[in-house]
Amino acid sequence: MKKVNICIIGARSLSSGCLIKLLLQHKHANIVMLVSESEAGGEDIQKVHPFLYNLFKKKTEIYNPDKIIENCDLLFLHKHHGEFFEKTANLVDLAIKEKKDIKFIDLSADFRLKDKNLYAEWYGFQHTKPELLKTSVYGLTELYREEIKKATLVANPGCYPTAILLSLTPLLKNTLVDISQTIITDALSGVSGAGKNRNGRNLAIDVEQNIIPYKIGHQHQHLSEIEQEISNMLNKKTEVTFSPHLLSFRYGILATTYVKLKKPYEWEYIYSVYEKMFENEPFIRLLNKNEYPQVKNVEGTNFCDIGFDVDKKTKMCVVMSAIDNVIKGASGQAIQNMNVMYGFDESEGLPYNEVLKKSSAI
């Protein structure tokens, strides 16, 4: 059986822990290197992610590009934005130079945006590798599957954009939305969204029994990719109003998006539009009338559950989507992209894969 030799860069991060957990069950995955600089390497990964106790014994090592290129077929990159993009570009170059067919899945924001100026605007750094922005593929699997198949570097989407874009695409691509009214999206994230960051707003005493709105209106960096993709679909530069909130649950995002429809469509018509676009998607679950997505139904899975309501009087459509932010919003989607890149079954290594394989076989 074909085995892919995998290196994970940034192996101490919260979502790398989840990635390792999933890859351990992946038939074609062989984790050969774990890179981490934050503790000078040499750490037992079981101590970092204690749920891996007795399941996976490997030490982290410091970054050594030659060793990586020599030993690995696929890299997952889990670094903070702006921190590693030059090294990533160098690794891509080195692989070409060494004539090795190495693939990259970057979970940071470093290659998601096509316009390099957006990095200065939204992330506060100058992006000096614009040529790689051209060839990288935005890894929202359901939208870019064909491009991902051929990609060398996949830029895995942010968690909020995954939930929001998947839920809006059928309406936007089918030009059902009256864009004279600003698109509004209100999203709720669990504490895992901030990873293990100790400097943010994710101290238990701050979050517990609380709701923390942050970067309200037009401030959150994920707007850059949300607006890039929506503008692409609409062929028109579009600004979105976005309200993210932090809540004291662990895993999940619920996004609620408000759009005005061009006409007072029936709920059933809108449903048929969604169904047509997503009917063969293994990880999109479309809910029935008066059913709404709940994060507990997607927790621990790679599903994106979508439900919506239409008010014919006001023509307002409320679209809701729920994902597990660490799986579909990060590590799971990264594995889904890996599966697409290598031609594996798209659900391999992901929760419910046996069930999903059976249904796709039917």
Next chain:
Amino acid sequence: MKKVNICIIGARSLSSGCLIKLLLQHKHANIVMLVSESEAGGEDIQKVHPFLYNLFKKKTEIYNPDKIIENCDLLFLHKHHGEFFEKTANLVDLAIKEKKDIKFIDLSADFRLKDKNLYAEWYGFQHTKPELLKTSVYGLTELYREEIKKATLVANPGCYPTAILLSLTPLLKNTLVDISQTIITDALSGVSGAGKNRNGRNLAIDVEQNIIPYKIGHQHQHLSEIEQEISNMLNKKTEVTFSPHLLSFRYGILATTYVKLKKPYEWEYIYSVYEKMFENEPFIRLLNKNEYPQVKNVEGTNFCDIGFDVDKKTKMCVVMSAIDNVIKGASGQAIQNMNVMYGFDESEGLPYNEVLKKSSAI
């Protein structure tokens, strides 16, 4: 010192527990009767609300209108909507007949709506006492203080409407909103919103680590009072899109409302409009730029914290407000109304009353 003899009808409810707790500290309150029919009366109230242990020893009793009229000056009514409005009307009549000056604060929805047909539409019952709908006063204290002073029957607002209406009033009354774009409000409530109801969606296993959207779009019964009040302010029948969500914290509501402004106003201008309207309000706290309300800062208090963001490019204004749903959204506002009705210090019996008295004295 003047003492008001109080009867609480529906004394077993969650917010009656909170009401009793607050009234015990109120200088002018004397709880003389606790009425509950659900267990045939005769229950020790300490067993029902165990935080009252050793603090308040009284048994519930069954409903006896003559005894109530004879012994009480003020009634708080905490019954399920549609269940008690005829009895309430009869009590009002009986008091008139007996020439007793009795006041009523009804925490149910039974007297909030001025149009009796809305009861059939939103609450599913025929309201047979429309004359009392005319004289009852909607008890959003900050908006109807003068009317409340003279009222016999105050209809205490719902929790969601309290948070939403307080946060929108300055914009609407000052005609700053472009009402061609539908007003959207997205609100998050803690589990106390459902009281002790065992048949709903408030089982711990359902709510824990979850977000439950419900009655999405134009379905929640609180829209009736939200739209009544907004339509009054705008002099125009107005429909609002509303998304309520249930979350696994105990106390609080965070409401986020999206309106389009008529012009690209500066944040500072909008602030000045709010400040002018609320500067003497003891229970409204207006937040600075880039500060947003959090439920933990209002939990256990009668405050409504309000913050907002303005995006000049899209003219979208995101207004956020946080309240403790059981206090400002129910029992606390009821006491605030009691204080207004009797001419007591408006913060008497409410958290931080000593501090608030000092500041109002300055």
Next chain:
Amino acid sequence: MKKVNICIIGARSLSSGCLIKLLLQHKHANIVMLVSESEAGGEDIQKVHPFLYNLFKKKTEIYNPDKIIENCDLLFLHKHHGEFFEKTANLVDLAIKEKKDIKFIDLSADFRLKDKNLYAEWYGFQHTKPELLKTSVYGLTELYREEIKKATLVANPGCYPTAILLSLTPLLKNTLVDISQTIITDALSGVSGAGKNRNGRNLAIDVEQNIIPYKIGHQHQHLSEIEQEISNMLNKKTEVTFSPHLLSFRYGILATTYVKLKKPYEWEYIYSVYEKMFENEPFIRLLNKNEYPQVKNVEGTNFCDIGFDVDKKTKMCVVMSAIDNVIKGASGQAIQNMNVMYGFDESEGLPYNEVLKKSSAI
């Protein structure tokens, strides 16, 4: 590939939902019948357990013993104690009569106790099938694996007993405990322990931000099986002090047990005793010195993590164990027992099975 035709009785229960979820990924499992009487049958199981949406389409049906015996090889029984034991016994008889080799895994308490009088004492009903108590096997896999291999009816242990007994067995079987001092066990359970019961203490408003001690001392029904097994190990009727608590997390039990050691043993010696007993156990993870089990590390798995501390001065040994109460404490252990009964890989269908198979192959 061998397929086992499975019937689940009590398919609406919380842990049946988990059982179905796990069985869907089990290579040899074929769920052919879902029995539920509570809603007169005919319910779409996806509506009952909404995380199964799009994954498993089957309706519940009413209890029909002949149909079950005709179509099924294995029954999982998830009924409330005392409710179904006579029917279970009749099914066992019917299978014998029909000469069908049918196996039973009962997740209720109905066949855990060997002394029928204990049912009257602890569960309040007369057990009229004492002969089946003799042949049923207590399904604590690690202790009774050989008996389970040959069993027709396995009585799956309670959640608390699973955590407590696994953590104590090495000490007791090796006679290291001074039993002149009462064994004390203090355990914390998530809200899933009460399933979907609406009449208990698992309303969100009661549990949230709270700890609820219940049935303190010598009152909890699980003591009957804990004391039965401990008495067996010690060859002496033994009474245990037990304090269960309900907390507002979803899945998991942490049990902390206090025993006095006969001698001031070194930590390392005690560790070696545990290691010897559990070294080949796929689902027991023994922690290092100064490491303690945490429920989040076992959540969603069939592991039992065990750690302990020894105070040589007082000879007190504090043993801690953590399990997922719905998996190792119910459905997961049931599948582990199924695997033992049928000679399948013991981790088949259980989380991390690919990893565990690899390690056992080494």
Next chain:
Amino acid sequence: MKKVNICIIGARSLSSGCLIKLLLQHKHANIVMLVSESEAGGEDIQKVHPFLYNLFKKKTEIYNPDKIIENCDLLFLHKHHGEFFEKTANLVDLAIKEKKDIKFIDLSADFRLKDKNLYAEWYGFQHTKPELLKTSVYGLTELYREEIKKATLVANPGCYPTAILLSLTPLLKNTLVDISQTIITDALSGVSGAGKNRNGRNLAIDVEQNIIPYKIGHQHQHLSEIEQEISNMLNKKTEVTFSPHLLSFRYGILATTYVKLKKPYEWEYIYSVYEKMFENEPFIRLLNKNEYPQVKNVEGTNFCDIGFDVDKKTKMCVVMSAIDNVIKGASGQAIQNMNVMYGFDESEGLPYNEVLKKSSAI
């Protein structure tokens, strides 16, 4: 009305926030100085403790002993153990030198232990002010009220010791306990126990849906004061086994303590012993048979709720106590001690003070 001029040292800490909140409602309290060095002073206290928004406007200032001595009557000290004890001692000396009657309530551990060597053993620092250890009074109000009345320096107890010692005192002082069996105490604390410490185990992602046992057996520093006080009561050096746990709720401790009674006493007899000792205590609430303390019933109050179970067969007594760790376990008890030191009503400034005054007046 007599006003006490108060200085709070360590004003940014979580429990200083709570202290300020309570003192704002205290009739005799006048907060004149807030000292904090961590941000070089000059911070608006409302930004540090945002629930104080609009309620209290004062800036922190750096430590200036002369200014403190000149302006203040009472100091609350909220510093990390070992950090400030020399400065505290110098302030005491300076007050004597200046002939000012200044009182000190230290919420750190620095003056709780009578044996200076215990500081090296449990806290890792040499205590160089042993003379002040002699005159300081351990501020467990219910045990040392008479000494506190005359004290200059009160050492406010730790949160765990408050809950544990209050619940054990009646049994120990009445020599009902068989001390041949080790006393075991198992306690659960909310995340506020760690304050705002960013380096510990109180990140939301670590705590949420988890239970974290820590310092198990004979390791937690609070054992030093627990054992000091128990040894005093028993006139015998006594070692206790202690298991603290961290849980994801905010406020509260539930302590469960296991002692063997000398004889198989009736529950009612034990109750009478507790009642006799605590009948006039405003903040101790003794629960009835089969009622157990819950943290939600004491949250936000200065109460210590105590309940217990007796098993006559094993003679085991399980004693449970619940407190709000930040109030009765820190700031509230500090105010209770202030009230005792100044002869104010003991409940002044504490929740339910009006109710408690009324009952004590009866």
